[in-house]
Amino acid sequence: xxLEELNGKYDLxxxxxxxxxxxxxxxxxxxxxxxxxxxxxxxxGRNIASSKDWKGLKSPWIGxxxxxxxxxxxxxLDSEIYLKIxxxxxxxxxxxxxxxxxxxxxxxxxxxxxxxxxxxVDARALPDSVYKNYLxxxxxxxxxxxxxxxxxxxxxxxxxxxDFKISVSTCRxxxxxxxIRNKEYHFYPVYYPVGNGRFNIDKAIEDIKWIIESENIYV
Numbered sequence: 776x777x778l779e780e781l782n783g784k785y786d787l788x789x790x791x792x793x794x795x796x797x798x799x800x801x802x803x804x805x806x807x808x809x810x811x812x813x814x815x816x817x818x819x820g821r822n823i824a825s826s827k828d829w830k831g832l833k834s835p836w837i838g839x840x841x842x843x844x845x846x847x848x849x850x851x852l853d854s855e856i857y858l859k860i861x862x863x864x865x866x867x868x869x870x871x872x873x874x875x876x877x878x879x880x881x882x883x884x885x886x887x888x889x890x891x892x893x894x895x896v897d898a899r900a901l902p903d904s905v906y907k908n909y910l911x912x913x914x915x916x917x918x919x920x921x922x923x924x925x926x927x928x929x930x931x932x933x934x935x936x937x938d939f940k941i942s943v944s945t946c947r948x949x950x951x952x953x954x955i956r957n958k959e960y961h962f963y964p965v966y967y968p969v970g971n972g973r974f975n976i977d978k979a980i981e982d983i984k985w986i987i988e989s990e991n992i993y994v
Contacts, residue, residue, distance in 0.1 A: 778806055778919050782833075784912055785892040792905050793893030797825040802888035802916070803834025804880040810992045811884070812922035814913075816932055816967070817891035817901055823868060825894040831870030834877055835887045838865035841969050848980050849987070850994045851883045883994065886920055888913075890932050898970055906935045914955050924990050925960060926983060929967035937962060947978070948985050961990065 782801045789799035800818035815835060823829060823838035836842045843860045846852040856879045859872070880887065891901060891909045913936070917925065927933040933941035937951050943964045951962045963986050966975035987994055 776915060776919065778802075778916070781912060781916055781919065785909075788909065788912075789893050791893075792891070792901075792908070794820065794896045796827070797894040797896070798827055798829070798833055799892045800825055800835055800837075800889065800894050801833050801892050802886065803832055803877045804886035805884050806886060806920050809884050809886040809920065809922045810924070810994075811987075812886045812888060812917065812920060812925045814925060814927050814932060814936070815887070815889045816929060817889050817906075818894045819898050820894060820896045821865070822894070823865060824873065829870070831873050832877060834873070835889060837873045837876075838868045840865065841973065845968050845976060845980060845983075846880075846883075849983055851880075851885060853879050853882075886922060888916065890936065903931070903935060906932065910935065917955055917960060918958075923961070923992065924986065925962045926986070927962055927964050928979075929972065930964070933962075933964035937964075943967075947982050948989075 785799045785801050793799060797820055800822050818825060818835060821839055822836060824831065824833050840860060843852060843857060847857040856876055860876070890913055891906050893905065927936055930941055930943055933943065937953060941964050943966050946964055952959050953962055965982050966972060966979040968976040968979040
């Protein structure tokens, strides 16, 4: 299965689990052997690419600001791109600028995704059952993309993906090795760094910097 075919399946699940007036937000970045896959929870309508009128990338965090603080402070985003993100309105992102942002993501060798791709109108909590319905496809996504390491943001996503009750606060800087189709992947649970978890962004950055260094990833 190709990533394009997989994303088509995510579009179908949007009709079942997402807001009917919005499109699914899938993934973006370096899709072949990236150093890092960053996995978040699920997209919301704040992402302007979820509009059915948007004709560009359907990738995470388009038209938002705060998450790019994380990538910039990890030296995973060029200052020129970051400055523009912070100075323009979210609604002023163009298709061309979104492409520029994700070209920069590719240059820094990472991939951004969500466990659930079903866009909601707001940041409502999703039950575990919805995330679990995306789990098989998410593992397929990992096989296709083949990242060196996977960063899982937050307790809920980490617990579902690893099939083990996770509290990020008690397993900081700890690797979990999970085999997917006979290949072992390194997973790291990390504090969720945006929204209600914004106050944990410094801890998330500290841990990710440690992970990058311990995994011998050059940034």
